[in-house]
Amino acid sequence: MGTLVDARNIRGVYYTGAKDVVAVNDVSVKIEEGQVLGLAGESGSGKTTLGSIIALIARPPLHVEQGTLEIDGKVQELGGDAKVPRTWRGAVVSMLPQGAMNSISPTKRIRHLVYDVVRSHDRKVSKDEALDRARQRITTLGLPARVLDAYPHQLSGGMKQRTVTIISTLLNPRLLVADEPTSALDVTSQKILIEMLLEMLEKKIISGVIFVTHDLPVLRTVANKIAVMYQGRVVEMGPTEMMVDSPKHPYTQALMSSVLAPEPKYSKIRIEGMSSFDRSLFDAPAVIHR
């Protein structure tokens, strides 16, 4: 299995006028073909920023100061004034932003959005052709074809999230960056969405996923590899099992131990949470597992 995506030395800074905020500080991640990389961390750790830089949608006030992105052997410079080819967005790397399911136009049917997405990359495509492609994809992944004719309010939260996930991959991107796709769903809908994502990988609709979330138990069920971010840096990265069962970095350890599972021991013990800024966590060296 080869490497699908190799993102190197990414540095993303928000120019806010008063002071610059370094949200992503010299981060490198790799994703193997057919795998899922989980990006974990708390609010403000930079995980969404890193996701959007890799998805090539960084916009002011966010500036990419340095970094390269290599997909399928093609190298793209990200830093400074580098121009990213328009065709990469959506077709090579696709982004499923946080809360996408609540951003569908409430006055238009789903099929309108489908046509919009396909046509923006292929001017010559006819309405029927675009819809056929979507209908086929939707039925392959086990959703009823009627969602195309529905308005957003007629679909449940889980159904809407699955629909936008399918639409975001209509152009067969190599990599999908999914930002908190399961966070607003209840556990049953979460499970169905994750199964669908894994099916998409299996059917080679997409070749890799960056799954951004703060929900570690969800990552355990979906990710092959987990990178934990803290204050703009990756503090620990490695195979899921290793990260969950024997984390080395004190921050990862603290994060893992604050997860509450419905297991008998949790009703008997008291877990101490963390305070927001603990210098010892920040100063500990990063751990990258092979």
Added chain:
Amino acid sequence: MSAIYAAEHITKTFGHGKNQVQAVKDVSFALEEGQVTTIVGESGSGKSTIARMVLGLMPITSGKLIFQGKDVTHLRGRARTEYWRDVQAVFQDPFSSFNQFFTVGKLLARSMRLVGREAGQKRLEDALGYVGMDLSVLERYPHQLSGGQRQRVMIARALMMQPKLLIADEATSMLDASLRVNILNVLKDLRDGLGMTVLFITHDIGQACYLADRVLVMEHGVMVEQGKTDEVIFNPQHEYTRRLLADVPKLHEAIHLEELHETLEPR
């Protein structure tokens, strides 16, 4: 131990005719004094509707609510304001429940009006103490606080009334896992230290397991199961509770139910 609060056969219906939806159907439960009771269920199961009815923010279609032996089903005006001295709530979103132009001090001073200025200052200090914050927070604006700090201020605001019953509607759902534990610990301490009764509403069974003495499970407006936490979560009787538990993603390897039962056998 006695029940401080009881709901008897409460029902809530929204809409009319063809569009009628029964959000809560004939639900009965009791809250024991000094215990944490949790309502769990998926989105749309009616758990927040129950919270709003208990708070008196929403009229109930049929049934009866009893607080400390008094019927509080249809409170209005001054009687309802009195009721809110004893029953307070903390809501889900700590980011939108602040007036962003007010400092925390000004925000809390508004609640002080209900208890009088002298008693208020004392209660303010006590309340901030319970949630583990010092007085310097009073000069801060909401944007200078993290989500966890904001939620603690919101709990402090509710505590200033020294309520007998605190309702927390998804109060920890928008916080990071590490901060979430802190808030749950605050609720635990209130129960253990002040003997406060807490109605905690969540979709996260892990949190229910950590915090609750009793668990109520809701599905589509119907209460399908209720009982002690250990019994409901580790020995679920209803099909729906089992499914809900099976769908919870586990951080460590799934524990087999049989093994679990062995560890729970009475010694």
